[in-house]
Amino acid sequence: MSFFGLHYRLESKAIGLTLGIIVVASIGGLVEIAPLFTIHQTVEDAPDMRLYTPLELAGRNIYIREGCYACHSQMIRTLRDEVDRYGPYSLAVESKYDHPMLWGSKRTGPDLARVGEKYSDQWHVAHLNNPRDVVPVSVMPAYGWLLMTELRIDDLGLHLKAQRAVGVPYTEEMIANAALDAYAQSNPDSSLADGVTKRYGKATTMRAFDGRPSYLTEMDALVAYLQVLGRLTDAAHKSVAQAGAGQ
Amino acid sequence: MIVEHALLVGISKSFGLFYLIALSVAVVIYAMWPSNKKRFDDAAQSIFRDEAGPWR
Amino acid sequence: MIAQLTLIERQYAIMISAAVAVCGALMILVGRDDAMGIHGALVFLAGILTIFRIGESYFAPAPSDERLAHYYDDPSKVAIVLAMIWAVVGLAVGDWVAWQLVEPDLTFGVAWSSFGRLRPVHTTSVIFGFGGNALIATSLYVLQRTSRARLPDQVSPWFVVYGYNLFCLLAVTGYMMGITQSKEYAEPEWYTDLWLVVVWVVYFLVYLRPLARRKEPHIYVSNWYYMAFILVVAILHIVNNLAVPVSLGHAKSYSAFSGVQDAMTQWWYGHNAVAFFLTAGFLGMMYYFLPMRAGRPIFSYRMSIISFWGITFFYMWAGSHHLHYTALPQWVQTLGMTFSLMLLIPSWASAGNVLLTLNGAWDKVRDDATLRFMMVAGVFYGLTTLEGSFMAIRSVNSLSHYTDWTIGHVHAGALGWVAMITFGSIYATVPWLWKREQMYSPKLVEAHFWLALAGTVIYVFAMWNSGIVQGLMWRTYNESGTLAFSFIDTLVAMHPYYIARAVGGLLFLIGGCVGAYNIWMTIKVPSAVTDLAADVPQPAVVGSGALRAAE
Numbered sequence: 041m042s043f044f045g046l047h048y049r050l051e052s053k054a055i056g057l058t059l060g061i062i063v064v065a066s067i068g069g070l071v072e073i074a075p076l077f078t079i080h081q082t083v084e085d086a087p088d089m090r091l092y093t094p095l096e097l098a099g100r101n102i103y104i105r106e107g108c109y110a111c112h113s114q115m116i117r118t119l120r121d122e123v124d125r126y127g128p129y130s131l132a133v134e135s136k137y138d139h140p141m142l143w144g145s146k147r148t149g150p151d152l153a154r155v156g157e158k159y160s161d162q163w164h165v166a167h168l169n170n171p172r173d174v175v176p177v178s179v180m181p182a183y184g185w186l187l188m189t190e191l192r193i194d195d196l197g198l199h200l201k202a203q204r205a206v207g208v209p210y211t212e213e214m215i216a217n218a219a220l221d222a223y224a225q226s227n228p229d230s231s232l233a234d235g236v237t238k239r240y241g242k243a244t245t246m247r248a249f250d251g252r253p254s255y256l257t258e259m260d261a262l263v264a265y266l267q268v269l270g271r272l273t274d275a276a277h278k279s280v281a282q283a284g285a286g287q
Numbered sequence: 288m289i290v291e292h293a294l295l296v297g298i299s300k301s302f303g304l305f306y307l308i309a310l311s312v313a314v315v316i317y318a319m320w321p322s323n324k325k326r327f328d329d330a331a332q333s334i335f336r337d338e339a340g341p342w343r
Numbered sequence: 344m345i346a347q348l349t350l351i352e353r354q355y356a357i358m359i360s361a362a363v364a365v366c367g368a369l370m371i372l373v374g375r376d377d378a379m380g381i382h383g384a385l386v387f388l389a390g391i392l393t394i395f396r397i398g399e400s401y402f403a404p405a406p407s408d409e410r411l412a413h414y415y416d417d418p419s420k421v422a423i424v425l426a427m428i429w430a431v432v433g434l435a436v437g438d439w440v441a442w443q444l445v446e447p448d449l450t451f452g453v454a455w456s457s458f459g460r461l462r463p464v465h466t467t468s469v470i471f472g473f474g475g476n477a478l479i480a481t482s483l484y485v486l487q488r489t490s491r492a493r494l495p496d497q498v499s500p501w502f503v504v505y506g507y508n509l510f511c512l513l514a515v516t517g518y519m520m521g522i523t524q525s526k527e528y529a530e531p532e533w534y535t536d537l538w539l540v541v542v543w544v545v546y547f548l549v550y551l552r553p554l555a556r557r558k559e560p561h562i563y564v565s566n567w568y569y570m571a572f573i574l575v576v577a578i579l580h581i582v583n584n585l586a587v588p589v590s591l592g593h594a595k596s597y598s599a600f601s602g603v604q605d606a607m608t609q610w611w612y613g614h615n616a617v618a619f620f621l622t623a624g625f626l627g628m629m630y631y632f633l634p635m636r637a638g639r640p641i642f643s644y645r646m647s648i649i650s651f652w653g654i655t656f657f658y659m660w661a662g663s664h665h666l667h668y669t670a671l672p673q674w675v676q677t678l679g680m681t682f683s684l685m686l687l688i689p690s691w692a693s694a695g696n697v698l699l700t701l702n703g704a705w706d707k708v709r710d711d712a713t714l715r716f717m718m719v720a721g722v723f724y725g726l727t728t729l730e731g732s733f734m735a736i737r738s739v740n741s742l743s744h745y746t747d748w749t750i751g752h753v754h755a756g757a758l759g760w761v762a763m764i765t766f767g768s769i770y771a772t773v774p775w776l777w778k779r780e781q782m783y784s785p786k787l788v789e790a791h792f793w794l795a796l797a798g799t800v801i802y803v804f805a806m807w808n809s810g811i812v813q814g815l816m817w818r819t820y821n822e823s824g825t826l827a828f829s830f831i832d833t834l835v836a837m838h839p840y841y842i843a844r845a846v847g848g849l850l851f852l853i854g855g856c857v858g859a860y861n862i863w864m865t866i867k868v869p870s871a872v873t874d875l876a877a878d879v880p881q882p883a884v885v886g887s888g889a890l891r892a893a894e
């Protein structure tokens with residue numbers, strides 16, 4: 041039976057090592073991350089914060105699919121040159137509905153956190169179609185097929201539902217109308233357009249983003265997303281104004 | 288509710304540094320404890336101990 | 344391979360493969376309107392092919408009990424071959440994307456080959472494909488030798504190796520189809536993540552059982568590092584990938600975290616993927632193969648222990664140095680910076696251990712390219728960690744963040760440390776595993792070494808220059824107080840450096856191909872000497888073999 045005693049001791053040591061590693065390694069992450077989940081108590085809220093429309097959300101998913109985040113950040117740091125180049129520095133609230141966040145870690149191209157409405161829709165379409173038509177020395181890939189690919193909208197309701205499950209306050213009505221709203225946003229003359237502004241707010245951009253109201257393409261979605269970047273709330277502009285007044 | 292966040296942050300900051308120091312000291316003591324020396328020297332040599340295969 | 348399995352093990356293997364095939368069929372069914380269906384077909388095929396492969400030899404005679412007197416190394420052998428395949432693929436894609444930044448139309452106008460989709464193919468292939476397979480191969484090898492215990496059974500290690508490679512394959516093909524979560528180094532979608540959890544739990548059990556049955560009283564330090572790698576990667580993976588899928592039939596999911604919380608969780612993951620995937624596991628490798636190859640014990644075993652616990656607890660706090668000057672609260676940034684600076688101590692303890700172990704054996708380093716791979720890895724490890732701690736200082740990071748300096752740092756670590764220690768360890772293990780006196784061609788090992796070193800140095804210097812130039816240009820003001828350079832100005836300034844980097848990468852890639860060829864030939868060409876039957880590597884014999892050949 042002494043054999044069993046030995047066996048037990050050795051085994052418990054391997055388990056001890058296991059537990060030791062788990063305990064020592066977990067504490068750091070826990071202690072650092074836990075307070076972030078109460079952070080909303082201290083960060084100023086943005087009552088005017090809008091939700092992504094279904095079309096913008098679809099555009100965001102294309103942005104993710106194509107890996108745009110690999111070259112473009114969406115996080116303006118609190119440094120003078122960044123604020124001068126890209127606009128007011130990014131606030132925590134601005135990405136509170138971003139599941140996941142797309143802050144990025146590399147700027148092969150410029151930051152996009154406030155690119156919304158900086159350029160025209162036509163510029164974006166031309167640029168995405170072939171960047172070198174508008175910026176001759178650009179190294180960005182051409183995304184020509186976006187103009188030719190129809191956007192899948194039949195499952196957008198499911199997307200909103202999943203978003204709601206992780207905490208984005210989409211309503212039943214928004215979920216039920218997701219597909220139609222996506223269509224209507226890029227077709228401002230259609231009878232459905234009113235519903236979009238009713239559900240997502242007057243500030244929602246209603247345009248035929250790729251210039252063709254009757255086709256709903258992936259280009260529409262991506263440009264709609266780019267045009268809303270930095271424009272879901274005014275909080276950042278306000279906080280800069282406040283800081284200025286305080287000095 | 289503000290207090291709760293401040294408390295968590297306070298714990299993180301103070302505990303973080305306390306933990307850093309305490310664990311560092313503990314590990315250095317363990318590694319440097321004189322009576323452990325033989326075990327460690329033996330362990331360093333153990334990979335050379337030539338046996339033709341698994342013991343069982 | 345199959346002939347080594349007992350009948351009951353063959354049956355288990357068939358059942359597991361059948362379960363995989365069923366999962367694949369289900370994925371095809373529910374995911375038929377989505378890219379997930381294609382992955383279902385891949386999974387199904389993987390299951391079916393494995394069944395056929397086992398079926399072929401199902402009636403082969405059962406192995407004799409003699410097998411139990413030897414370590415079970417077949418899974419390690421296969422994983423080493425797979426590691427080299429992933430290395431060549433991953434390096435080639437890396438160089439391809441490097442050339443895309445020189446000549447953007449190298450995408451040829453198709454969706455799957457654009458930079459944004461190929462970049463994660465590169466990172467996943469090299470980190471998880473090459474690095475991961477090398478870690479699995481060497482960890483199982485080292486585990487058995489240092490515990491003097493055989494793997495618990497002959498099916499579970501195969502499940503780990505093939506299951507893990509299925510994970511890598513799903514990940515990489517997914518990106519090209521646009522399936523990605525966008526979280527760096529955690530891009531695979533929810534079902535691929537779940538699969539990795541299953542594989543990883545089995546890996547952990549395979550690792551734990553021989554340790555528990557070991558003969559040596561002390562657990563050799565390499566196993567500590569491998570264990571930390573397995574455990575912490577599991578924790579990181581599960582937490583960071585928490586997500587809600589759009590539906591069971593959609594590949595797409597939405598992360599449970601958003602905004603700041605997500606940023607902190609992601610970089611807690613990201614930094615510790617560096618710490619426990621790219622560092623801890625490879626340190627485990629180093630602490631076994633370096634002493635074995637050099638034929639002398641590690642300089643200070645105590646230092647290896649201090650550095651182990653240091654790494655295990657400091658790294659966990661350091662993730663926030665990826666988020667300096669962002670919307671993350673400043674106190675978290677400061678904690679991250681503090682711990683990053685402290686990290687230098689355990690890191691240099693390991694780097695120092697490498698050099699001090701070799702101190703007095705420099706003649707061996709001079710003559711043996713394999714040992715030189717390991718030495719250079721130690722030097723680059725010291726360099727990268729020094730650089731990392733420096734970049735973690737907020738004011739330095741304000742310049743380096745978002746620029747190629749980060750890319751330079753990454754590849755100093757990835758090429759100089761991770762790849763070099765891996766190539767060194769593989770060159771050491773291959774002759775031991777296949778019972779050869781030495782590698783097929785020691786001259787080619789030598790050539791690989793110089794190609795790798797030249798490639799790394801060119802790459803890293805190009806990116807340091809490019810990054811610092813870029814960072815400085817972004818923040819330069821002219822006299823009137825406006826920004827001096829447009830973004831495009833900085834892009835033009837990068838061009839020559841991008842060419843240099845791509846050339847350096849090409850050298851490194853050629854080196855990798857030379858290595859793969861050499862390993863393949865070592866396996867294929869039978870050994871002249873037949874009495875190298877012992878399971879345990881004999882450092883003196885192998886060392887002198889390499890020496891003789893190098894002369």
Ligand code: HEM
Nearest residue numbers: 434437438440441466469470750753757761762848851852
């Ligand atoms: C032939 C050699 C290699 C070449 C030419 C190469 C090239 C590249 C390029 C062009 C990028 C994208 C950089 C950017 O976005 O600006 C990159 C990223 C990356 N590579 Fe490599 N690579 C090579 C080898 C490796 C190896 C061996 C590893 C790891 C073991 C590795 C790990 C990474 C990682 C982690 C990133 C992401 C960096 C970040 O996000 O900051 N690479 N590589």
Ligand code: HEM
Nearest residue numbers: 145617621664665683686728731732734735744753756757
């Ligand atoms: C003491 C050790 C180290 C410290 C303190 C450290 C610190 C850092 C810092 C400050 C960054 C830049 C973050 C940013 O500005 O975005 C970084 C990035 C990175 N480091 Fe290290 N580093 C260390 C060692 C290593 C090693 C050994 C490797 C091995 C390959 C490595 C791989 C990486 C990678 C892959 C990234 C890029 C992450 C990304 O942005 O995608 N680091 N590290």
